[in-house]
Amino acid sequence: MYSYHNTIKKRIKNGELAGYDYVENYKNIGECLLLHFKTPPFERPIRPHKYHEYADILTKWENDNIELEKINKK
Numbered sequence: 001m002y003s004y005h006n007t008i009k010k011r012i013k014n015g016e017l018a019g020y021d022y023v024e025n026y027k028n029i030g031e032c033l034l035l036h037f038k039t040p041p042f043e044r045p046i047r048p049h050k051y052h053e054y055a056d057i058l059t060k061w062e063n064d065n066i067e068l069e070k071i072n073k074k
Helices: 004-013 048-073
Strands: 017-026 030-037 043-046
Touching: 004 030, 004 043, 004 048, 030 048, 043 048
Parallel strands: none
Antiparallel strands: 017 030, 030 043
């Protein structure tokens, strides 16, 4: 069985996430959190009722990226 969200969370943990946007009208879905990945599939939409599952994950991802930018600037 394919677990959409578990697979996405694993990809984020593995460093594949490139960024994200909140989109008002994505294809046939409507409002979503659109995750952008460095590897295919490059886009993965998350519906609003699942946003809460990604809040802490995305906060950690942002903080990790800020730290990487600081290190790279040295």
